[in-house]
Amino acid sequence: MDLIAKERDRLLHRTARVFGLSFTIVSLICLSLPGSVDFTTLAICFPFYVILGLLQFMTGRSRSLGLVAGAYFTGLIIIILATALPLNSPTPSAISAVTQLAGGSLASTAIVLTTDAARRVALAAGFIVVSLATALVTLTLQPISSTLGLIVLGWTLAGLIGFWVSAGVPQVARRIASIGRAHRAERQASETEAQRRQGARLLHDTVLATLTLLAHSGVGVAPAAMRQQSADDARLLRQLRLGATPSPQSSGNYNLEKVEETVLGTTLESVKQRFGRMGLEVSWHGTGQVLLPSEVLDAFLLALAECLENVRRHSGVTEAHVTITDDETTVRAMITDAGVGFLLDDVDSARLGFKESVVGRLKEVGGRARLFSSPGSGTTVVLEVPR
Numbered sequence: 001m002d003l004i005a006k007e008r009d010r011l012l013h014r015t016a017r018v019f020g021l022s023f024t025i026v027s028l029i030c031l032s033l034p035g036s037v038d039f040t041t042l043a044i045c046f047p048f049y050v051i052l053g054l055l056q057f058m059t060g061r062s063r064s065l066g067l068v069a070g071a072y073f074t075g076l077i078i079i080i081l082a083t084a085l086p087l088n089s090p091t092p093s094a095i096s097a098v099t100q101l102a103g104g105s106l107a108s109t110a111i112v113l114t115t116d117a118a119r120r121v122a123l124a125a126g127f128i129v130v131s132l133a134t135a136l137v138t139l140t141l142q143p144i145s146s147t148l149g150l151i152v153l154g155w156t157l158a159g160l161i162g163f164w165v166s167a168g169v170p171q172v173a174r175r176i177a178s179i180g181r182a183h184r185a186e187r188q189a190s191e192t193e194a195q196r197r198q199g200a201r202l203l204h205d206t207v208l209a210t211l212t213l214l215a216h217s218g219v220g221v222a223p224a225a226m227r228q229q230s231a232d233d234a235r236l237l238r239q240l241r242l243g244a245t246p247s248p249q250s251s252g253n254y255n256l257e258k259v260e261e262t263v264l265g266t267t268l269e270s271v272k273q274r275f276g277r278m279g280l281e282v283s284w285h286g287t288g289q290v291l292l293p294s295e296v297l298d299a300f301l302l303a304l305a306e307c308l309e310n311v312r313r314h315s316g317v318t319e320a321h322v323t324i325t326d327d328e329t330t331v332r333a334m335i336t337d338a339g340v341g342f343l344l345d346d347v348d349s350a351r352l353g354f355k356e357s358v359v360g361r362l363k364e365v366g367g368r369a370r371l372f373s374s375p376g377s378g379t380t381v382v383l384e385v386p387r
Contacts, residue, residue, distance in 0.1 A: 023104030030097035103154030114162035315339025
């Protein structure tokens with residue numbers, strides 16, 4: 001049973017508990033009024049009222065039909081005792097107690113018996129038994145039309161409450177899910193905009209400043225300083241392409257990590273986060289961390305990012321799986337999606353995206369790429385680079 005069904009049943013059972021216990025207490029009060037019934041009858045009925053209350057309380061916490069059947073049985077015993085045991089004819093307050101019990105307290109079970117066909121059959125059977133038994137024992141005390149009218153009214157009201165809650169909870173759940181989707185979309189848009197602004201500020205402080213100096217022939221700046229600044233900008237662009245977000249130290253100066261070997265697992269997480277912000281959920285499997293030379297890592301991750309970008313743009317799905325494996329000589333990445341797929345023969349050989357950004361980039365570092373796809377069966381790309 002899914003979460004929505006559990007929440008619906010919990011609400012139904014709690015409502016039935018309050019409904020049933022309220023009428024049980026009212027019925028007991030009516031029967032306890034002075035002159036309603038003799039003390040012996042009240043003393044005999046009282047334990048059954050307690051049992052009925054306990055059964056109704058437990059019904060508020062369990063889906064068991066045994067509790068419902070027990071409530072019917074106990075309630076009918078009270079109705080029979082209240083009308084058969086008094087030494088004199090039952091008073092109007094005693095008749096009211098019986099009616100409250102049959103048309104209100106026992107009717108509360110209708111609230112929890114509306115969720116499926118089997119429980120509705122139990123509801124119909126319980127209604128028939130309670131109605132006939134109450135009508136028979138009160139036949140000489142009040143018109144049968146009055147008895148049945150009050151019982152039908154009470155059971156109908158309880159049943160309508162049950163149907164209303166059963167129909168309303170899924171609608172509320174769908175509305176909550178819709179609001180959640182809208183919130184996630186708004187948050188993603190806000191994060192994308194914030195990322196765009198951060199990137200614009202970062203480029204303004206670094207690369208654009210360097211290009212401005214070059215456009216003015218580096219007036220006032222030593223050649224060695226220009227070369228160092230250009231090298232810093234190149235490393236900054238490399239980190240951006242790999243999904244990192246260098247932290248600024250001051251205007252034009254960013255904290256850049258100098259590494260010749262980088263842990264692959266750490267960098268993969270940056271790629272995952274970058275595509276997550278763009279709406280593609282990437283699930284990683286396999287090897288957690290692998291060390292690769294810097295130039296091999298660049299080619300490997302940039303080719304991987306190009307494959308994920310193709311998934312985001314062309315697959316028609318929002319999820320991709322990346323499995324990383326390695327052995328003594330090779331690191332492999334298998335990028336898989338369950339999207340629309342395509343015929344390999346239909347790919348334009350002149351397109352440079354996969355040919356240059358993936359195949360050509362890996363070939364330069366001694367690696368290779370293999371592509372598998374068919375219409376309706378998704379796409380798989382296998383990337384391999386040497387260690």
